Structures are given as structure tokens and as C-alpha cells.
Amino acid sequence: MSHDAKSPAQAHAHPTGATYLKVAVILTVITIVEVWAYYIPALVASPLFNPSLIIMSAAKFAIVVLFYMHLKYDHKLFKALFTGPLIIAGATILALLFLFAKISL
């Protein structure tokens, strides 16, 4: 990892404006689906409502991070700097929700 003389910008091909637009469209579509689901009582009542919303939001999260924040293309160091804390943060949220009986094992 050390002495990677190339600057990251040159090291990897960046996506183009078109990719960014596509990503934006996907984000918009997911958001629309989310909000739409919110207004369908049958869906809200379903046990799959919460998990699917969480999955959709995680997908949006990942897309923005990978494409807009270029984590997909950037130096792996940044991936480590971001995913490490993210995992600890996620685990902490889960543990706290468990401890306060908001979720169970």
C-alpha cells in the first residue's frame, strides 16, 4: 500500500456524467417506491415492510457512497477508513436496540 505514487484520480477511471445521472435516477426510483409503500396500508401492515424499507435505504446508502463518494474507485485505504467505523456503528445500534428490547435475538 505504501508508495503508491499514482494519485488516485489518475489511477482509476472515473465514471462519467452519464453514470451520475443514472445513479440519480435509481435513487429517485427507490425513494418513490419507499414513499409509495408508505401509503399502502396493506404493505405497512406486512411484516416485510420494515425489512424491505431498510434494505432499500441501505441500497441508496451504498450507491451514494460507492458512486458519488467514489469509494468504488478510490484507494482501498478509504474503504477501510469508512467501512471499519461503519461496521462498529451499525453493530452498536443493533446492540443498543437489543438492550432496550427494541429488537430481540
Place this chain on the structure above:
Amino acid sequence: MASHAIAGHDDGHAHTHHTTTGLDNRKIAIWAFIGSECMLFASLISTYLIYKGKSLVGPYPHTEYTDAAGKVFPAILDIPVTSASTFVLLMSSLAMVLALQAVQLKGTPLPANAGWWTRAQRSSQLWLGMTALLGATFLGFQAYEFTAFVREGLTIKTNLFGSTFFTLTGFHGAHVTVGVLWLMSLLWIDRTRGLGPKDELVVDIAALYWHFVDVVWIVIFTLIYLIQ
């Protein structure tokens, strides 16, 4: 003078000195900062979720509440408005990434037959301004939301929901505010001196911050607004 420094000679030896990884110090620092922010928002979001449904009195986020005097408080969250503001923030991320691209592309010759879109993509000022504007719009929505809630009887003191809700979204809003100010100063530099590929890093760092604030909202929107 400001432009000179922010764009080139900030703290950190990156531009003049060799670094181990070849990466710029500031970019490493901002990623570490973002990692730290993950824990900050994790704590805030956990608190909101832990206290969800524990308020002794209303108003409540998703359900109606009738107080002792018989006064009815409707469910307080306004999903249509927040959906709109969420969309605005998402689009600001698009604008931001295009702003970065515009800065990177500065100086590369435009093909002769370039269409409006290709041209537009070269305008860093357009996209920086757009991002800041969308961010400010988001803040406007938030200001509207907050005042509406207060009018409807929910303040930061009312109940656990009020305290956690305003604090969580308030913290996020403060982050957006900082971001907007940051973008405006970049825009100002761009207008006075012009940002070019050599300033890529400066814009990149602001962009990373901005996108992070956006992804936090993605999580908040789902966990706080949509899930009941």
C-alpha cells in the same frame, strides 16, 4: 488570500511534500472524520429509536393523540413535505458530484460539437451553486417543518419524541448548514479566481462531506419518517 490558501496551502504538507501513500493528508483526515461521524449519528439514531413509542404525552409521529382536555393532535410527521425535501437533498448530491467533475474537467478541450449537456457539465459554478441552492432549499423545508411542528404543539421540551426528533434532525440540519456555507465559499473562490483540476482535492473533500450528510439523511428518512 482566502482562495489562495483554501485551495492550495492549507495545513498539511501534501502539495509540497512527499507522502507515504501518495494520497493527500486532508483526504485521509476527512475520511477518518466521516468514520467518526458514523458513530455520532449512530448514537443519535439509536436514541431516537430507543425512545420511540415511549413518550408519555403526544403529539406522536405517526399516530393521533388526544390530551386530557380532549384536544386532538394529529400524527405530526408530514411525509409528502419530507419526501420532497429528501428528493431535493438527493439531487443536491448529484449536483455535487457534477461540480467535482466540472472542476476535474476544467481545461480539457471541449469537443467542437458539444451539446448543451456536455457544456453544462463543464460549469463548476453552475453545479456548486446548484448544490448550495438545493441544500438551502432542504434547510428551508426543515425550517418549515420545525415551525409547523411547534405550531401544532410539539417542541423540543414536549416529550421524548420531541427531544429526540428535534435533536437528531437538528444535528443533521446543522451539518447541512455547515455544508452550505462551505459550498458558498467554494463558489466564491470559483467566481473570483476559478477552480481548476489542481483544486480537485479541495472540492473533493467538500463533496465527500456533502454526500455523507446526504447518506445520513437517507437513513433518517427511512428510520424516522417511513418506518412506523
Place this chain on the structure above:
Amino acid sequence: MPKLSLRQAASTALTAVALLALSGCGFTEYPNSTFNHHTDFNTAIDALFQRLIFWGTIVFVVVEAGLVYTIIKYRKRPGGPKPRPIHGNAALEITWTVIPALILVLIAIPTVKTIFQTQADAPAGALKVQVIGHQWWWEFRYPELGIVTANELYVPVGRTVEFELTTRDVLHSFWIPQMGGKRDLISNKTNYLWFTPNADLGTSAWNGFCTEYCGSSHANMKFRLYTVQPDEFDSWAKHQASPAVFSTTPAPVTTPVTPVAQVSGADSTAPTPATTIGYVFPRERLETEFPHVIPQTPYPTGLSFDDALLAGGDPARGANEGFMLGGCIGCHAISGVPGAVSEIGPNLTHIASRHTIAGGLFKNDAPTLARWIKNARHMKPGSLMNTIGRGEYDPILKTTNTGGLDDRQIADVVAYLMALK
């Protein structure tokens, strides 16, 4: 470095010897020792703890002996061998990863077992006691028996007692070292703890403590536990459940204080007070056998009381005049006394049957009560009972009390309280 080795050998020996000594040790010398097991709870804990001590001692001895041996053997000596540049040794490193892991497994298994054993639901038929924490005293209620008391607990031996722990203000923690582990009292939450005092346990007295820091007088939030024989318990309970013992025909009204007449027999609907006094842990036994439960807190300097007045205290006047004028009724309940229902302060129905007051801080006797009533805040830092003596300086309000009771009135109140057997 012989000095170091000596020191370490000594502390090794000390741990082993001292722990052994303490665990089987005399009652009076270490009256709050956690090594004794007088309950099922403590027996379970102690078995676990012995195992921890055993492995802990082995690890301690191995590490310290290895360390001392190494530094002595390989100390720099003239003509000593040249150090060998060893960078590591996978086999060794795996060994000292695996062995501790194995030890931990041997600790972990009984740990988890004991967790589930001690946190199971209490067996049916347990005596229920509600423990309510207050800044800085304990309220105990026996809901099935209709008893409300403070700072002193009675439980029968051989029967499981289940504590239901809540707090009226900040966090506290309930601990009787000789009976078992502690459990916190958490606002907006109910906790449970149960144990069974061994059936063969004689009638004895134990110390209990608040072990969660709860403000100024955290140190002064103690209580007593009396483990008594079942028949003694029944006698005690029956008496405690009855209204106040003190009963006078309404005293001739000397002062025009209005609520006077309500004190006793005046209210015909009030249940008749017990005529015989129930079981109380004998004071003489405490003094001879359980001196550690007798508070030794000295009176604070600067608080004086004319003790001669105490002999002449008139209980009836105390009940009818002092108790009202002093505002006691605003905070203290006395069963059988209409209007005296407040739960702010300890229930005083049978105050005279208790050996201690104020979170176990003081002995319960006339001179102490007098001083307590005169200036509780001087007696106990931060106390939420206000200063009642006339002309007394209230250390919290930082003012001098202009109303309140004079020494003679206090002496009457004390006489009244001492009559509430």
C-alpha cells in the same frame, strides 16, 4: 533484583493466605464479608467466585513467577551470554493463546449457568417485599401483609424473599453483602432480586448498603436486615400491620391547634390499635452479638439540645400540638392518624420499634430524635427533611428558621414518637 521477588512472593502468599483466612473467617471481625453464604444466592455466587480466585491465583503465580525468574536469570552479568535475537515463536505464542482460552472456558460455563440460575423467576410462595429507594433512606413494604416501614427489614429464615426494587428519585442499589449480590434501583423500571436465607440460620442482624452513588448522603443510606425465625416474623408482621400503638384519650386542649382531636380515638372508624407489642429484634442482643449494626455516627458539633427536657416530654401534647405545628404531617404517615398519609418521609407508625433512623445513620433514641427533629440537615448532609428547630440554621436553604418548634415542643414530639412502639 531480589527485592522485587521478595515483594512479589510476599504478595502472592498474602493473597492466598488472606483470602483463605477471610473466607472462613469470624463473623464479628468481618461482619459484611461477601465470603459467607447464608443464602442460596450467595452460595451460588461464592462457588463461582472460589473458582475465579482459584484460576486467578494460578495465573497470578505463573505470570509473576515467570517474570521474576526471567529477570533474575537473564539479568545483565559481566561475561554473560550474548542475547539471542529471537523474534518470536509461533508454537509458544499459540500455547499462551490457547491455555488462557481454555481457562476462560472453565470460567465461562459456570458463569452462564449461574447467571440463568440466579436470574430465574423466584420460586412460588416467596415473601414479597417492595424496596423503594429515596434520597437517602429506604422504604420497605410488604404488600401481602400490609406493612410499610423504613430502613429496617425483617425476613423469616428458610423462606424465599423476593424484592421488587423501584426508586422515587435517582438511582440507588440494594446490597446486603452477606446475603448475596446487589441490584440497582432504576427510575422508571422495576428490578427483582430474590434469595432464601438458610433455614438453619439463627436470628441475626445484617448490614445493608446503598451502593449506587445517589448524591450528598449516599454514604448515609444504609439499612438493617433481621433474619428471624418464622414465628418471630409472624409476630412482628402482625404488630407492624396494625395502626399506631399510641393511644390517649384526647388530651385537654391547651392550645387552639385545630387538627388536634383527630390524633387518636377521636376517629371512631380507625381500626383499634394493637394492645400487645409484637416481636422486635432485642436491643440487648444487638449490643452484645451484632455491634456492627449499631450506628456510631457522632452528633455534629454545633447542634445542642437540652436533654433534661426529654424526661418531661408529654406524648399527648407532642401528638396533638408538636406533630401538627412542626408540619410533620405534611411528610410522614402514621397509620391510624387521619391526615398523616404523606409518603415523602419514612412511615412513622411504629417508629419506636426500629433501632435506627435516617438511613441507619443514627441510633433511635430520645436524644437523637430530638436533635434530628431540631435540625435534620445538620445531622445528615443534604437531608430532604427540613430544619424544624426554631432559630436553627438550615444549611440548605441557608436561612435561619424563625418558625418551627422550640426544644420543649420537640421533647413532646419525641415522647410521642417514642410511644409509637
Place this chain on the structure above:
Amino acid sequence: MATLAAPACATAPASTQSGLWSWIATTDHKRIGTLYLWTALAFFLIGGLEAALIRTQLARPNMGFVSAETYNQLFTMHGTTMVFLAVMPLSAAFFNYLIPLQIGARDVAFPRLNAFSYWVYLLGGIFITLPILFQVAPDGGWFGYAPLTTNQFSSGPNIDFWVIGLQILGVSSLAAAFNFITTIINLRAPGMTLMRMPMFTWMSFVVQFLLILAFPPITVALVFLLMDRFFGTTFYAIAQGADPLLWQHLFWVFGHPEVYILILPAFGLVSEVLPTFSKKPLFGYNVMVYSGIMIGFLGFGVWAHHMFAVGMGAVADSIFSLMTMLIAIPTGVKIFNWIATMWAGEVRFTVPMKFAIALIAMFTIGGISGVMHSSPPADLQQTDSYFVVAHFHYVLFGGSIMGIFAGIYHYYPKITGRFLNERLGNVHFWLNFIGMNLTFFPMHFSGLLGMPRRIYTYDAGQGWDLFNLLATYGTYLLVIATAVFVWNFVRSRTRGAIAGGDPWGAATLEWSIPSPPPEYNFAQIPTVTSRYPLWDLKDPSWHEGEDSHGDTGTPGPSPLREETETHTAKALGIPMPYPTAKPAFAALGLVVMFSGLLFLRNDLFAVAMTVTLGGAAMLIGGLYAWLTSPLE
């Protein structure tokens, strides 16, 4: 302090700057490290003085030496001071001084941010400490459990100082952590791969991650408390249905990683000392690195072991118990590897070495009692008793403080160019060693014999008298020991024996340059080919006959050159950061901004606004001026 600027080393030329202003404006990591060292030592004395008062009050039953209220302030401030103002900043002193030297850099990544961190620390420390002189110091215990710390139960300004003060100190720690993460990742000399970094730098690296991940939760917990106290929110308002365990969880999510923040730097320091004075490489370097990372990582999954008595339920108790026990494994590996480092070595009993050995011996005791706590049913008998107090002083004093003293004796010659007096050092060590055992070992007994912690008084005849008296005597020994140390520390600055660049025959880069190091550190950035560059240089045959494990580099002459002469940066044409007081000014602004809140307690809304906005203006102005002026 100004005298510090004058180098004591006779061979070093006069420093380019001196005087008070040069310290306020300095951006040199070594000077900032020195400032941290002095300040943190001062706070250590204050914390120790508080401890001595505590112990005096507890010497005998029913003592009236201090009042209950004073006592409660004393232990709260003792814990807070030792943790946040003494041990953490002492570690920070070494981060500052050593990390750039150990990795072959000229400074940290953000020199001015570094200065900012220091000034925030100093001013925040003063902010939180001063109130004790006026009897309004924080009195909620060092972990400030709600709801005791809310307005309802603590309506005075005491807790305000605590909430605001810790918030300020958090800024300092976080800023420093980002700085060091960047520095370690990015400013390593050529050839200084991650797995060649000195162990102190490695452990510090882990600590920086603990800092950036552990401080946000406490920041949030404190923000809630602050808003409850000043703006009437309901986070910990019992009447509104709040759950007091929220505070406890958020606090300990921070609090447990915090204890590893306190210990890992000390582990790093002894990992430098032990090889040096055994003339042997560190045993199992890789495993030492991984175990450090493991300790840090696992440290985030054990926090609720501080809450076994709150009634979390059997499942949660079990999980946290097992996770806690796991930590004993990587820690044990470290202990055994240290012993193995000395095994077959040539052990020299210098003062730093004695402290390092004492760390191994004493920390183990604390670790073992830690494992006893980790078993929840057993912990129910131990928690909030003096047994816990014994545990954490064995790890904190026997671990962190011993390690830090090892570091101070080891690096004092590097920092000042002079040795600390060996005789006084030995007196200090032995008094300290005996004193700490006399103070803290009896606490195991008083705890298991039923003595609760945080009590300002107790009755005679509870079986605790002897142990308390012994502990108090022990403390007085510690006071004497510390006084000897202070005397030595001050005196040796001007009178200690001159130390050369490499007085101990150590192996790492910081010893390849003069003592004290010149402002630019390395005239020529070194190229590193192994973990022990200086040993390679001085005795290329030192690792003959070794087994295959170590990264002892490529055969052939070492490219490293020892630097013996000191020049000025200017003469060498090395650009150095400009001195600037802007960071100090911004730090002042930050503290002023926060102090504005205090006026809200007396409903002085206008004053509060003025002070807060004034402070914010100073902060922003300072930041702006600093960010827009060139670094060097």
C-alpha cells in the same frame, strides 16, 4: 516554562525561539508534546492531591476532615482529572513527541491543528478544575449517572462545569486523533511500512481509532444532558418517562474503549523499553500488533459489563460477560510476549526498565480482578465496592501510570538532552511500587468485606478499618514518591548528566538524531529497511543466528545515517511551519463560546448570548485566519 526553551544539552545550539510567546505560537510537535507533558503532570499532581485528601478522610472511621459535599466533589474531580486531564494528555504528550520521530517525519500532518488541540485541552482543563476552589466543582461521579446529574437533582452549577468541560475536552481529543491517524498513515519515511513501525506508534495508531469512535457517543450523551440542563429537553427527565439506562449505555459505549485508550499507549511505551534494555527484539512483533488491534476492536463490544447490576436480563449479561472474558486472551499474549522478550536477553535494571517490569507485574493483578468482574454473578458482589476501586487502580496506576513513568524516564534524555537522576529515580520507583501496593492491595479486601465505594465515611467495626488505614499510609508514600519525582524532573533539566543522541542503545529512528532533536527532526529523511534500523546500523551482525520471524530487513549496509549535529532549519533549507497563535486564539474562542452557557443558569440570557456569540466569533475568526494563512 520559558526556561524549557533553553536546551539543556551542551552540544545543542541555542534554540531559535524562546520566551513565552514562542510557546503560545509554537506549531512544533516536540514543543507541543513538551507542553502536554508539563500540563498533564501538573494535573496529575492535582488529581493526586485530591486522592490524598480522599484518603485522609477515609483513614479512620467517622472522620470529619472534609464534608460530604466536599468529598463528593473530590472523588468526582479526582476521577475526571486523572482520566481526562492526566493520563490521556500524558499519552498525548508521547504521541506528539514521539510519533513523528518514530516514523521519520518532520512534523505531524496538521501542525496548527495540533496546537489547537493542546490549547483546547489546557483551557478546558482549567475550566473544569477551577470550580473546586470555590466548592462548586462537579459532584456527580466521573461517570455522572443520570438522573442524578439532571437539574431536578443537581440544580447548582456544579454539573454544568462537568458537562461543558468534558464537551470541550472532547474537541481536543478528536482533533488530535484525526491528526495522528493522518500522520501515521501518510508521513512515514520511505521503507517504514506499517509492519515496521515501532510498537509505540502502532499502539497509538489503534488508540486514535478508539478515540474517533468512542468520543462521539459521549459527545451525544453530554449534548443530551446539556440540553436537558439548559434548554428543558426530556432525554433524562424521569417524569417524562425517560430511561436512565440511556445515559449509562451511551457513557459506557465510550467508557470502556476509553480504558483501552488509557492503557494502550502505556503498553506501547513498555514495548519500546523492554527490548531496549533486554538487547533483544520484541518477541512476536506481529502478534503484538494484532493483539493490540484485537483489544481495541473487542473493546467496543463489552461496555455493558459496567452495568451487570442494572438488570439487563440473563441473555445480555451472558453475552457481555463472554465478550469481556475474550479480551483477556490478547492481553495475556502481550504479557507473555513481554516476558519472552526479556527471556534469553541481557536485562539491564535501569529506572525505565524497572517501571516497565512493574507494569507487567501490576497490570496482571488488575487484569485478573477484571476477569473476576467479568463474571456477572460474582460481579454483583463486587460492583460499586472497593474491589472495583482496587481493580481499576491496578490497571490504571499499575498499568497506565507505571508505563507512562517508564516512558518519561526513557525519553527524558531524548526530550531534554539530559538524564534523570538515577538514584532519585530508584527512590521514586521503590516508593511508588511499595506505595501503590500498600494503597490499592488492601482495597481488594475492604471491597470483598463489603465496603461500598464513594462513601465519605464509615462506621468502625465493619472490618474495614485496618485496610483503610493501610491504604492511606500507602497514599502518603505515593505523595513522597511523587515529590521525589517532581524534584528530579525539575532539577535534571539543568543538572542531569548529558545524554547523547542514543543514550540507551535503542533501535528505533528517534534515537538516530541528537538529543534534544533539532526543530526539523531529521536533516535528511531516513530510509528504513527494518524494524530495528539503529541496531542494524551500529552492529550489523546483531541478528545473526536469529530464527526467521523478524523483519530485520535486507542484508547489506543500512541506508540510515546517524545524525549527530544540530543545525537550524534555515541553514539546511528545510521549510518549517510558521509559528502562529491563531490556533490558541481559536481555542480560547471555543472555550469562551461554551462558557456562555453558564450564564443561563442565572437566567442571564443576554449575557449568555453575548458571551457565546463572542466566543463563536473568536473561534471562527481564529479558524479563518489560520486556514487562510500559509503553513510554512
